[in-house]
Amino acid sequence: MLGSKIAVATLPVRHLPTARLFYEEKVGLEIAFMHEPNAIAYKAGNSIVLVYESTYGGTNNATAVTWVVDDDMAVLVAELKQRGVAFQHYDLPGITREGDIHHAGALQQAWFKDPDGNIHGLASG
Numbered sequence: 001m002l003g004s005k006i007a008v009a010t011l012p013v014r015h016l017p018t019a020r021l022f023y024e025e026k027v028g029l030e031i032a033f034m035h036e037p038n039a040i041a042y043k044a045g046n047s048i049v050l051v052y053e054s055t056y057g058g059t060n061n062a063t064a065v066t067w068v069v070d071d072d073m074a075v076l077v078a079e080l081k082q083r084g085v086a087f088q089h090y091d092l093p094g095i096t097r098e099g100d101i102h103h104a105g106a107l108q109q110a111w112f113k114d115p116d117g118n119i120h121g122l123a124s125g
Contacts, residue, residue, distance in 0.1 A: 006047055009065040012054035013116045016040065019051050022115050026083045058117035066121040073101055073108045073124045085112050088119070 013019035016038060023029045029042035029049065039052035049065060069076055077087065077100050087100035088111040095104045102109045106125040113119055 008041075008048045008050050009044070010050045010052070011064055011114070011116075011118045012057040012059070013051055013114065013118070014053070014055070014057035015115075016051070016053045018115050023049070023051060026085050027080070027120075028083070060118060062119065063111065063121045064118045066123055069122050069124040071124075073110065073122065074099075076122065077101060077110050080112065087112050 011019075020040060023040075023042055024031075029044065032041040032043045032048055034040050035052075039050060042049045042051065044067070081087065081100070089097060089100070090102065090111065092102065092104075095102050095109075097103070100110050102111075108122075108124045110122045111119055112122075
């Protein structure tokens, strides 16, 4: 039933103007549509990332969105860092890390947070 439907990642943020600067200028997302005055939907491949103002912004301590990356992970991480994105480092069993990229066999992963602490993962491999 739902397998053919598009899923929307929904991220609460405390201050929409700050989130907007991050998602548009640092992460490079384009607006799909706006729900004035408190939500913005961004294009993400064939999906949508909905960012909305909420007092619950930043309360999730787990990965909220995972981006499947077909590009060279090292190049993408370097480009995001140039735009001011700070990457997180985690000590996980069976996983090694080179710089900001974690390796689990062929799987490469990297994580960053938005200004409210929502965790984004990048995955390749």
